[in-house]
Amino acid sequence: MSERLYYQDSFLTSFEACVVRAEAGGVVLDRTAFYPASGGQPNDLGRLNGVPVTDVVEDESGEIVHRLEGPLPAIGETVRGEVDWERRRDHMQQHSGQHLLSAAFVRLFGFQTVSFHLGVATCTIDLSTPAVSAEQAGRAERLSNEIIFEDRPVRVFFAGAEQARSLALRKEVEREGEVRLVEIRDLDLSACGGTHVASTGQIGVVLLRKIEKSRYGTRVEFVCGLRAARVAGADYATLTEAATVLSAHPDNLPALMARQVEELKAAEKERQKLLQAMAGYEARELYAAAPEKNGVRLLVKTLASGDVSYARSLASQFAAQPNARAVLLLKQPPTLVLAQSRGLAADLGAAVKKLAAEYGLRGGGSRDSAQAGAPDAAAAQRALDAIVRELN
Numbered sequence: 572m573s574e575r576l577y578y579q580d581s582f583l584t585s586f587e588a589c590v591v592r593a594e595a596g597g598v599v600l601d602r603t604a605f606y607p608a609s610g611g612q613p614n615d616l617g618r619l620n621g622v623p624v625t626d627v628v629e630d631e632s633g634e635i636v637h638r639l640e641g642p643l644p645a646i647g648e649t650v651r652g653e654v655d656w657e658r659r660r661d662h663m664q665q666h667s668g669q670h671l672l673s674a675a676f677v678r679l680f681g682f683q684t685v686s687f688h689l690g691v692a693t694c695t696i697d698l699s700t701p702a703v704s705a706e707q708a709g710r711a712e713r714l715s716n717e718i719i720f721e722d723r724p725v726r727v728f729f730a731g732a733e734q735a736r737s738l739a740l741r742k743e744v745e746r747e748g749e750v751r752l753v754e755i756r757d758l759d760l761s762a763c764g765g766t767h768v769a770s771t772g773q774i775g776v777v778l779l780r781k782i783e784k785s786r787y788g789t790r791v792e793f794v795c796g797l798r799a800a801r802v803a804g805a806d807y808a809t810l811t812e813a814a815t816v817l818s819a820h821p822d823n824l825p826a827l828m829a830r831q832v833e834e835l836k837a838a839e840k841e842r843q844k845l846l847q848a849m850a851g852y853e854a855r856e857l858y859a860a861a862p863e864k865n866g867v868r869l870l871v872k873t874l875a876s877g878d879v880s881y882a883r884s885l886a887s888q889f890a891a892q893p894n895a896r897a898v899l900l901l902k903q904p905p906t907l908v909l910a911q912s913r914g915l916a917a918d919l920g921a922a923v924k925k926l927a928a929e930y931g932l933r934g935g936g937s938r939d940s941a942q943a944g945a946p947d948a949a950a951a952q953r954a955l956d957a958i959v960r961e962l963n
C-alpha cells in the first residue's frame with residue numbers, strides 16, 4: 572500500500588516517488604502527496620514528471636491511482652510529483668471550514684452533520700434537523716468566524732479504533748484499525764482522511780449562503796477562504812448589475828422589485844380587461860359583417876399571433892350573439908379556438924375530437940366551445956378547413 576504523504580503534511584506539494592504499477596487506468600506510486608477523491612473532498616490535480624494528472628482515485632484495493640494525460644512512466648521509474656497548490660489550498664480551506672462549521676452547529680444547537688459535499692463553486696453540509704432559522708445560521712457563522720480569528724491550532728494525529736472510540740469524537744467511528752483524527756483545539760475532534768489547514772486562521776472566513784430543506788434534514792450552503800471573497804464579489808457584481816438596470820441603489824432593490832412586481836400584476840390585469848373590451852367590439856363588428864348560411868352566422872378567421880386568451884375572448888363574445896359560430900386560428904402558438912351560440916346543432920368538442928388524430932390536435936372542449944393546439948401553423952390551417960367542412 573502506498574504511503575499517503577498528505578496524511579502527515581497537507582502543505583507538501585512536491586515529492587519524489589517510485590512507480591510500482593503502470594497500466595491503462597493510470598499509475599500507482601510507492602508514496603504520493605496526491606489526494607484521491609473521497610469523504611466529500613474532490614481529488615487533487617497537478618503533474619507527474621511534467622505530465623498533467625487528470626484524475627486521482629482510490630481503487631477497490633485502496634491503492635491511489637493517478638490518471639495521466641500523456642504516456643505513463645515505466646514501473647520502477649522515479650517520478651517527480653507536483654500538486655496544484657491553489658486547488659489543494661482551496662480544498663483545505665473548505666474542508667477545515669466544514670469541520671469548524673459542523674462543530675459550531677453541534678456546540679450551539681446539537682445539530683449533527685450527516686453529509687458533506689465540496690463542490691466546484693460552493694460547499695454544503697446536511698444537518699439532521701428539520702429546520703435551521705436565519706438567526707441560528709447567523710450564530711453558527713459568527714462562532715465559526717470567532718474561532719478563525721482566534722487562530723486555533725488544527726492537529727492531525729492517529730489512534731487505534733478502540734482508543735478513538737474512548738475520545739469525545741463529534742461522530743462515532745465505525746471502521747477498525749488505525750484512525751486518522753483531526754482536532755480543532757477545544758472545539759472539535761473528528762475522524763477524517765482529508766487535507767486540512769494548520770490553524771483556523773488559514774480558513775480565512777466562513778460565509779453561509781443558503782439554508783434549504785434536504786432529504787436528510789436541512790442543507791446549509793457555505794464557502795470559505797478565497798472562495799468566500801470571490802463569491803461575495805460575484806454576488807455584489809450581480810446585485811450592482813440588477814440595481815443599474817433599475818437605476819436604484821442595491822440596498823433598495825428588494826423593496827423596489829416587490830413594488831414593480833405588484834405594478835406589473837396590476838398592469839397585466841388592466842391589459843386583460845382592455846383586451847376583453849377590444850375583443851367585444853371586434854366580435855360585434857365581425858358579427859354584423861359575417862355571412863349567414865342555414866341561419867348561422869359563421870366567422871372563420873386567422874389571427875397572426877398573440878394571446879390565446881384574446882382569441883378565446885373574441886370567439887366567446889362572437890358566440891354570445893344569436894345563431895353565431897366562430898372558428899379561429901391563431902398561428903403562433905398554432906391553436907384552434909371554437910365557440911358557438913347555445914342551441915346550435917353541431918357539437919364543437921366532438922368535431923375537434925374526431926379530427927384530433929388525423930391533424931395531431933391536442934385539446935377538446937364542450938358542445939359550444941373548444942380549443943386545440945396543433946403541431947404547427949400549416950397543420951392548424953388544414954385542421955381548420957376540415958372542421959369548417961365538418962360543421963357545415
Ligand SMILES: [Zn+2]
Pocket residue numbers: 610666670761762763764765
Ligand atoms: Zn473531514
